[in-house]
Amino acid sequence: MAEINEISVEKKFSLVELLMIIMIVGIAFTIIVPLSMSSKNHKMIDEAVYNLQLIAQKDVQFYNDPENGYYAFDVSMLNIEDGSLRKTDGEYIFDYTLTDSTAVATTNEKFGIEGAKIFYYLPRGPWALGDDKVSTSTFDSAWLP
Numbered sequence: 001m002a003e004i005n006e007i008s009v010e011k012k013f014s015l016v017e018l019l020m021i022i023m024i025v026g027i028a029f030t031i032i033v034p035l036s037m038s039s040k041n042h043k044m045i046d047e048a049v050y051n052l053q054l055i056a057q058k059d060v061q062f063y064n065d066p067e068n069g070y071y072a073f074d075v076s077m078l079n080i081e082d083g084s085l086r087k088t089d090g091e092y093i094f095d096y097t098l099t100d101s102t103a104v105a106t107t108n109e110k111f112g113i114e115g116a117k118i119f120y121y122l123p124r125g126p127w128a129l130g131d132d133k134v135s136t137s138t139f140d141s142a143w144l145p
Helices: 015-064 133-138
Strands: 094-098 102-107 117-121 127-129
Touching (some): 015 094
């Protein structure tokens, strides 16, 4: 009778297999990290959208009161209570300015990128992003209402 010899083979990773795993993990991270940053920026833009809508609403009330004059040229003229404007983590990450036809939210250093702008044309829109490179690279126009 023939003898059956069992050969035991130890399985180890070769260098090529290890490099392939590292490459796959690296590709996964390059896809996941920008998506999570995009989601974070999308959540932070909610502060600007809410606050600009509130500013526009108060601006219409200001305009309709004949004792005020026609236009408010500063957000402080609208008498918005401090608790009405929304903050992110207890701080404003946008600075708000007002002209006779536009409310503008501009990112400040607390946002992480300074100078990106969102426009809301008074009294009822539309919304727009600043046409500069900072605004278009920071925000996606699909995030606006």
